[in-house]
Amino acid sequence: MEAAEKEEISVEDEVVDKTIFRDCSKIAFYRRQKQQLSKNTTYRALLDSATTGQDSTKFQIINETTKIPLLVEVYGIERNIFRFKINEETPLKPRYEVPDVLTNKPTTVRLISYSGDGGSLTLTDGKEDLKCYITANPFKIDLISEKEVVISINSLGQLYFEHLQTPQTQRITNKNEEKSSADTSQENPEDPGLWEEKFGNFVDVKANGPASIGLDFSLHGFEHVYGIPQHAESHQLQNTRDGDAYRLYNLDIYGYQIHDKMGIYGSVPYLLAHKLGRTIGIFWLNASETLVEINTEPAVEYTLTQMNPAAAKQMVRPRTNVHWMSESGIIDVFLLTGPTPSDIFKQYSYLTGTQAMPPLFSLGYHQCRWNYEDEQDVEAVDAGFDEHDIPYDVMWLDIEHTEGKRYFTWDKKKFPNPKRMQELLRSKKRKLVVISDPHIKVDPDYSVYAKAKEEGFFVRNKEGGDFEGVCWPGLSSYLDLTNPKVREWYSGLFAFPAYQGSTDILFIWNDMNEPSVFRGPELTMQKNAIHHGNWEHRELHNIYGFYQQMATAEGLIQRSKGKERPFVLSRSFFAGSQKYGAVWTGDNTAEWSYLKISIPMLLTLNITGISFCGADVGGFIGNPEAELLVRWYQAGAYQPFFRGHATMNTKRREPWLFGEENTRLIREAIRERYTLLPYFYSLFYYAHVASEPVMRPLWVEFPDELETFGVEDEYMLGSALLVHPVTEPKATTVDVFLPGSNEIWYDYKTFAHWEGGCTVKIPVALDTIPVFQRGGSVVPIRTTIGKSTGWMTNSPYGLRVALSTKVYGQLDSAVGEVYLDDGHSFQYLHQKQFLHRKFSFCSSVLSNSCADERGHYPSKCVVEQILVLGLKKKPSSVSTHSSDGKDQPVTFTYYAQTSTLSLEKLSLNIGADWEVHIT
Template identity: 85%
Template sequence: MGTAEPPEAAEWQAAPEATQPPPSSQPWLAYRQHFTFFRVEDEAVDKNIFKDCSNIAFYRRQKQQLSRKSMYRALLDSVTADRDSTRFQIINEATKAPLLAEVYGIEGNIFRLKINEESPLKPRYEVPDVLTSKLSTVRLTSCSGDSGSLVLADGKGDLKCHITANPFKVDLVSEEEVVMSINSLGQLYFEHLQIRLKQRATKENEEDASVDTSQENQEDLGLWEEKFGKFVDVKVNGPASIGLDFSLHGFEHLYGIPQHAESHQLKNTGDGDAYRLYNLDVYGYKIHDKMGIYGSVPYLLAHKLGRTLGIFWLNASETLVEINTEPEVKYTLTQTGPAAAKQKVTSRTDVHWMSESGIIDVFLLTGPTPSDVFKQYSHLTGTQALPPLFSLGYHQCRWNYEDEQDVKAVDAGFDEHDIPYDVMWLDIEHTEGKRYFTWDKKRFPNPKRMQELLRSKKRKLVVISDPHIKVDLDYSVYAKAKEQGFFVRNHEGGDFEGVCWPGLSSYLDFTNPKVREWYSGLFAFSAYQGSTDILYVWNDMNEPSVFRGPELTMQKNAIHHGNWEHRELHNIYGFYHQMATAEGLIQRSKGKERPFVLTRSFFAGSQKYGAVWTGDNTAEWSYLKISIPMLLTLSVTGISFCGADVGGFIGNPDAELLVRWYQAGAYQPFFRGHATMDTKRREPWLFGEEHTRLIREAIRQRYTLLPYWYSLFYHAHVASEPVMRPLWIEFPDALEAFGVEDEYMLGSALLVHPVTEPKATVVDVFLPGSNEVWYDSKTFTRWEGACTVKIPVDLDTIPVFQRGGSVVPIKTTIGKSTGCMTDSPYGLRVALSTKGSAVGEFYLDDGHSFQYVHQKQFLHRKFSFCSGVLINSCADERGRYPSKCVVEQIFILGLKKKPSSVTTHSSGGEDQPVAFVYCAKTSTLSLEKLSLDIGADWEVHVK
């Protein structure tokens, strides 16, 4: 949840009075009256509160300077090399200021380029804690090059960095083809740290064409101070921004750099327009907009036929990304007259990265396949944490469930209406005056009893814990943090104080390892009174959100651990908050149990610590529609465990929209219904019997597919494969799939096309793959691939297709929660390819502990169907996990003729005949009442 734009932004930002909201018996009403947080319906996000490019000084400076010719030259006679890197100087021809460039080869076809001042006045910020500790460098060898160039190759020799001295440029060459060029547009930009002089600039500076030091221009370019509204950002080290361009040859399709409410494929940016990466609390964010919202992953992927690349720009300060695609031109005249020749000009996309501070630290992921790029990125930042099984079920949330009785009644409502769910959520009102790690004694007098009620049905509780801490010396969390100096400081040295939900608040400095260690300890059962081992955590407002701050966030000159300014690390603050929370949940179980932590703010590597959602969306069809590309973008940038608030957080969905959102959410990784405080209650049974039935069916479909979901998350965890996938990942050679964002794959087996238009009676579904067949999961209709089909839809229909050649494991019995389904039977949905074959996998462990790592307590099975035989075999011999479960149902789609017999065969046993039902109309074979051990080898023979 978050804040909305107040109608009079300047007055509200400047208001000096009442650092705490007026007293009220209803805290939310007091806030609403005092700040007018909620927007008027359909009002756009107030640009007086949030910046666009014209308000960002470092953007203006770079654009002004880069209108001139590149001034950088590599000094190749300065080259030195060791086992890890090759280093050389880059000189600015105008200022003669030297930079130090370092090129690294990293295992897995990755190159790293770092550029820093050779001798900065003080160290520049380099992002810690994001990269995994397992990075292994590859020695780069110097190959032949002329006097003005240097060629570096990895050990295999098929990848080369060709460095040109004047002007400085780097070409990345693969198999003699230049696939990427760096600084070919001359947009390398590096502002050196300075000491501010009181007097007029020296003659040398005046002569420097790159810096206009006139007073008027200094103010306009924000060199030492930058104004926005009533806020003044004082920069003690002066301007320190950086920038660099990358040209991707032959590429027109780029994806990534979340988070924006935008299309999955990145769009061209014009003058004064760029994708902004700056974590902000934007309530009811505008869709189809490039402004930054809650999280930032400075990583993009480029894809074309035969090649996928990635660029990971490791910088945690405010970052802007410009994109310009020059599409392919078929023919161009290269000569005139009789000898005129025609030549194909390939497409190119130029990407320009600009950051406010830090160093240039960029990783080039060379693929060549999408799968390779995913592995390369996870090698750098880690894979998606394997979530506890319960967290893949349905979550019920609201700001706020009022009290224990309300929780009890909602919990009972799910049982009464036969709707499974796993997790009840409590928002800020469950605390004592917004003091985290406490309980409102009137509303929640016995939180353990409430949790025991949920435990009795194998359900869990999630509570909110935000980074702002109420200024109150009687509040032990505040008093202890203040005593130990654990808060972010203001630029004058005192504790930073800003307004958030509790009123006047200080903000924990999670960049400090000691603060994270202390905060993790707050989740111990002895410290967090009223908590139990079924309580998990939600980190919100951690951009960080500061209601009276510039852009509703923290001043950039606030001071963190190590004397770093907030501007250096703003985008990584929420990453550290989630890290500390996840570690706390692991510690409280003495390292035995997996955590579940949802965060709103995130950065590259956040996938290691839990889940992410798309923030304060609105109950409108357009927000349902945009949630698909938003989640696809998160998925391809490493964050598989992601979702959008079902129904829309803000406003009141009608019954049709709510049903459609449940249908979509059931097929997206994180599945939570949520709503803000001033909305009507919208539990699934409040919209009439027919709509209750439809929502029940959508949620039950989610639980049916839990074995498949869990297996997908295991693959995301161990093999970096996204759970929710845009079509171009599975069909990298299908050009027509590259821009599709209204449908997606779950794993490699299921294609989902949510209905996102009101009163829809038909949807156009693109089924990719010229050699593929697809089966409608509802009607079993068989479709050929590489075509668009019109699918009739009623309100009870969400088009889902199983890919021919796949086996999908399911649960055949649905319980109250995932925990109630542990021993329920399995089924297999076998969809045959054009060749009559199919393969699939299944992963199982205890669903909650780390025993799958420490003791290899897991089952990993492989299913294959070929020549009429379905085989269950072991996919990983290391795993051992006892399971009472059996496969009781097998359903085979695409079997062209009725078999004469079906038998099962287990090792050491005799063949057993099986009763079957064959439907000639749909070419389906159904086997029921089986009892085949899921963890044992066996075969089913269809003759």
């Protein structure tokens, strides 16, 4: 191990030292905005200048103090979306506008404009249900839906815009001239940080001076706001105060603090608000450091002064004010108007893309550690799963598998025959994931470094040389993945001839891609480093990791000549990262509080488009007690990405190392995951084609029930399963809220049932995972578990049919779906090789029919077991009816105590039409 490496590993030995990272008081653009906004500078719209073209309406606004104009562009976008852009009319040079995040150029809707009395302008898309009302003085925009103001922009007068200036060296330092751009960039002794900003030993020299932007949004009637990951915080966003804002700035924070608004590994500048009757969203498309302040004003009663007793009291609606501030770029914001949660998810994915359809193996269990020592260690751990009858799909290798932290290489002593190791895994129908980080060891004899150096593929420092920083290999340069040529070259490194020792079962993990720079300010890259197009790092910091995951996914697709789906896990992410793979919550700690906070963290990722997410099972840092480890496996089994992981200085914690009883409990949890794979896979298909989150906060499924809006200790998995992980030590009961007064809920294990709309105290032992199936749903499962997903291709299916009841107690229906394809290729897309089936229970008949006629896939799988929950009477007979007209009697068992009907030893083809008649 090299000296630099030894020294720097200490960075990751202790839990976060917050003095390394800035809070708001140490961020110059935040201080400037707060200072200036206290002076009440206003903008006025010059509506006489308004022009409406095919795509947008444009007009000027002017700062009443400086008289410098800005250009506002308003776009109507199909699917009830409005876009607002505010930029300098004539900037000294172009300001950064975030590329590559929007899937396509959104289709615009021509706006119709109506002038008011000169002091206002109304824009509508022609349907008249959505209007944009612009007030000239002071400048304000109201978004009106069904005659109600839903969102107001700049109603608090917090619009702020710092104009680009010529560098200090070119300016005449005349005191009188300092008055230009007075609202935003006056240099004064009270507020340095205009042209350079100090933090610790670091000085950030700003070539263009201050360039920050800000804007406020008032959300009328809304008290519940969510989103803007990633923070180790509650699902419902909390009020901030001066000096305390949600920070969106991707950072490598080892052992991050929980219930903290500091930015961690990823940033999605997208906020949702929900109230009874409407959901809305604000997507602030900016990749520079961003701060978000939130202030909710609850509903209040006030007394009117007039004498009319009938109008003595009125209710003022609640309101949430959201103030966005970014260090640079332009104001480019999308307002998503819903009105339902489902509409919001579709609107956002229309802009940024849906969740990539994952390969099936990636929904199985992943086993990771920093680091499995060598090929013998991998072989022994792999054998341990078989010996203890625990299924798993993927073995992971961290940085130690490489030759001195040189990515795309193998340590010749520890991993002398990587292909043989992969063939061993392949023989078990398992996969391998290895790490590939964006820092490249400075070593002229390392081919990846030499080629990137020769081609000029590294991020540059402000002097024009290659940027160098310290990371795991010691001195490193950082690939400029914002450059399309660099991404194309990087993608090519995953080709089999280039990546010696790799095979088609090897997939990739992108880590440290915030980017992490051990000796950099806040352990990241200096903001004045230079990227492709001469953009400073400050403009695009939050999108750096997004680009690595994009290039990696593209490389894996190219490797298979476009045939196979990639799997890429990334620690850093941005809006739109869902198109390229999975993310996780980073370096968490083996404590109960981190298990608990993982639920709201994952819920927030899911509602902001990234369904494929998880938290390291067991906690990355520290040694979990056996009970915590068991409970974490039980929680992880019901979350989208399921991986056990631990840092190098922890004790080994493979599932069988905690005694026979704990091994049994962990085995049961993992096997339950494999049982539910058809349901998970179907949910990911819906996420992919219909933008539905896999893991949902209760308010998404029950948007009209106020009691659900703040719940974050339980969640819906799809629409059918409610999961309430046990997150407290030595728990003997948990309080589970079962929503929906017209719903019925069945305990997934005992089949006991409750009516919804109440909180139920559920007794729990260490083997209890509180999961409830919603009445009216059909959940597809596998009835036979293999060593991995690859062993289960032709495993039989089961159906769990949970009946709902009507108000007067009559049996009602149940519906569900299943999606299947080959699990690994793009044939489902290109050749429509898939099956999408619908199950429906109505009038005592369960039917299997086609849900999508476009799909065709030959499956040998049969439904061999059906369980009907909530059947009040024992049937006299049960028979199957096939599409060829044949009827077959079925042997059945009825359990009166639980009102459950069990049908076994069936042989009903999953892809054929059939019916089961219960008489």
